[in-house]
Amino acid sequence: MKKKIAYLTATALACVTIFGAASCGNKGGDSVADLEIYFCQSGAGTEYFEKIVDAFKVKNPDINVVEPLIVNSDYNYLKTALESGASGNSADLMFGYLPKFRYFQNMLEPIDDVLDSTLQGESMTIREKLGGVMKDFAVDGVNYYLPSTVSAGGIVYNKTLIDQTLGTDWNIPRTTTELAKLAADLKSEGVTPFIHNSNGGYWSYSLDVWWAQYSTVEEYNNFWQAKSGDKQPSLEVFKQEGRLKALEVLETLISPEGYVVDGSNSWTHTLAQTQFVNNRGAIMPNGGWLQNEIASNSAAQGKEFLMMKIPVISSLKDVLGIGESTLAKLVDYVDGVSVEAPEFNSSKGLTNEQVLQRVREARGLVATSSYELGAFIPNYATAKEAAKRFMKFFYSDEALQIAVDTLKSQPVAKFSDGREIDMSSWNSFMKSHFAYQQSGKYLFKKFSYELFYKTDLTESFVSKPELSLSAQGSAKKTAKEFFDDDFNDISRRWEQLLSIAGLK
Incomplete structure (x- = not known):
C-alpha cells in the first residue's frame, strides 16, 4: 500500500494555519469536489482507514480525495484546528477525539441527513445501523457527531x-x-x-x-x-x-x-x-x-x-444481602456456566429476581471510551456534500467489512444484512476482545x-x-x-x- 499519511506532531505547529499551509496538506483551490480529510490516529492505527479511502475512491471517481491524509493523535491539535476556522483549517471531514463536541456544536454541520440515509443495496438507515446509541449524541434533537470506532x-x-x-x-x-x-x-x-x-x-x-x-x-x-x-x-x-x-x-x-x-x-x-x-x-x-x-x-x-x-465488584454482595460464594455462583449462572441459579435468601429483603437482575446488569x-472518537464536518467546510458522501460510505456494509477484516474487531455499526463475522483468521486475543465486546452493554x-x-x-x-x-x-x-x-x-x-x- 502506498504511503499516503502526513503525520503531524507537536513540533509541526510551525504550520501556523494548521492545514492551510501547503506543507500541511492544503488542497489549493478548495473545490467542492476536493475532499480533504483529517484523521486522528488512535491505537487502532491507520491501515483500515486507508483501505476505506481506497474503496471510496473506486466508488466515487468524481470526488478527489486530497492526499496525503492529515494525521495526528493530539486532542489539543484537533481542537485548535477546528477553532481556527476556514482560514486555518481546510479539512472538510474530521475523524478524531472530540468527546466534548457539544462545546463546538456551533462550528459543526448537522448530519441527520446522513443518519437517515439508506445506502444502495442495503435495508437499514445509518441511524438504524448505529442503534439506540445515537440518542446520546443528539443535541436538542440534532446530530453533529457520529461514533467512528468501538473498542x-x-x-x-x-x-x-x-x-x-x-x-x-x-x-x-x-x-x-x-x-x-x-x-x-x-x-x-x-x-x-x-x-x-x-x-x-x-x-x-x-x-x-x-x-x-x-x-x-x-x-x-x-x-x-x-x-x-x-x-x-x-x-x-x-x-x-x-x-x-x-x-x-x-x-x-x-x-x-x-x-x-x-x-x-x-x-x-x-x-x-x-x-x-x-x-x-x-x-x-x-x-x-x-x-x-x-x-x-x-x-x-x-x-x-x-x-x-471485568469481574463483578464483591461489595455488591453487601448491597444485595448475599455472600461472596453466592455472588460468584450467580455470575456463573449469568455467564451460562451453570444451568441453574444457586439457592439463596437476601438479608436485605430483595427477591431472588431483583438480586439476579442486579448481578446480570453488573456482569x-x-x-x-471509543464513543469519544467520532466523525464530524466543520460547518465552514467547502466540500460538505463530498464529506457527507464519504461519511455515508464509512458506515456502509462494505466499509464495515474492511474495518472488521483489518482490525479484527466488532464494527462500529451493524451490518444491514445481519451477516456473521468470520473470525477463523483471528488470534486468541482478538477473539477474547470480541467476546468481551459482545458480552453486554457499553458503558461510557x-x-x-x-x-x-x-x-x-x-x-x-x-x-x-x-x-x-x-x-x-x-x-x-x-x-x-x-x-x-x-x-x-x-x-x-x-x-x-x-x-x-x-x-x-
Whole structure:
C-alpha cells in the first residue's frame, strides 16, 4: 500500500494555519469536489482507514480525495484546528477525539441527513445501523457527531505467564475478591501481578465499571448529569458511594508493596506494553487496541494474551444481602456456566429476581471510551456534500467489512444484512476482545451536561488514582484519602465550575 499519511506532531505547529499551509496538506483551490480529510490516529492505527479511502475512491471517481491524509493523535491539535476556522483549517471531514463536541456544536454541520440515509443495496438507515446509541449524541434533537470506532477497555492478562506460574487449572476471576486472590497467588510465586503506565489511565475502564456495578448504571449516568435526586447540578454526585467502592478495589489490587512493576508509574503506555509482553507483570489494564500496538514486538510471539470480562465488584454482595460464594455462583449462572441459579435468601429483603437482575446488569457492562472518537464536518467546510458522501460510505456494509477484516474487531455499526463475522483468521486475543465486546452493554462517559463539556472535568476523577494508590512513601494515599481529596478539589472549585458552565 502506498504511503499516503502526513503525520503531524507537536513540533509541526510551525504550520501556523494548521492545514492551510501547503506543507500541511492544503488542497489549493478548495473545490467542492476536493475532499480533504483529517484523521486522528488512535491505537487502532491507520491501515483500515486507508483501505476505506481506497474503496471510496473506486466508488466515487468524481470526488478527489486530497492526499496525503492529515494525521495526528493530539486532542489539543484537533481542537485548535477546528477553532481556527476556514482560514486555518481546510479539512472538510474530521475523524478524531472530540468527546466534548457539544462545546463546538456551533462550528459543526448537522448530519441527520446522513443518519437517515439508506445506502444502495442495503435495508437499514445509518441511524438504524448505529442503534439506540445515537440518542446520546443528539443535541436538542440534532446530530453533529457520529461514533467512528468501538473498542473495549478492561483487563488483559498474560495467560502463558500465569499458566507457567500457577499451572493450567487456575480460574478466571468472577469477582474482585477472586481477582485479588489471583494477584496474591502470583505474588507468592515471585511474579509481579500488575503493570500499568503513568498517563494512559487504563484502570479507568475497570473503575467505571465497578462504580456502575455497585451504584447501578442509572446512578452512573446521573453522575454525568450532575444529578442527585431532584437536584441538578449537585455537588453530592461526587460523593456517590460506588466511586469510593471502586477505589477500594483498586487499592486492594495495587497498593501492597511489590504488586505493581517498579517504574510503572513513570512509564509511557508504549513502554509499559513492551515490558508487559516481556513478562514483567502478568496483568495489565488495557484494551482491544493492544494487539495492533504490540504486533511488531517479537517478544509477544508465542505468548497468549487475552482479555477477561471485568469481574463483578464483591461489595455488591453487601448491597444485595448475599455472600461472596453466592455472588460468584450467580455470575456463573449469568455467564451460562451453570444451568441453574444457586439457592439463596437476601438479608436485605430483595427477591431472588431483583438480586439476579442486579448481578446480570453488573456482569453485562463493557467499558469503552471509543464513543469519544467520532466523525464530524466543520460547518465552514467547502466540500460538505463530498464529506457527507464519504461519511455515508464509512458506515456502509462494505466499509464495515474492511474495518472488521483489518482490525479484527466488532464494527462500529451493524451490518444491514445481519451477516456473521468470520473470525477463523483471528488470534486468541482478538477473539477474547470480541467476546468481551459482545458480552453486554457499553458503558461510557456522556458529556451532555454543561458542567462536564464546558469545563476541565473530563475524567471520572480529577487525577489518576492508580498513581496515588500504588505510590510508595509520602506520595501514597488510601482509597478514602484519594476520594476525599478528589471531592475537596471539586468542592473548592464548585462555584467557579458552575460559572464556567453557565449554570449560575
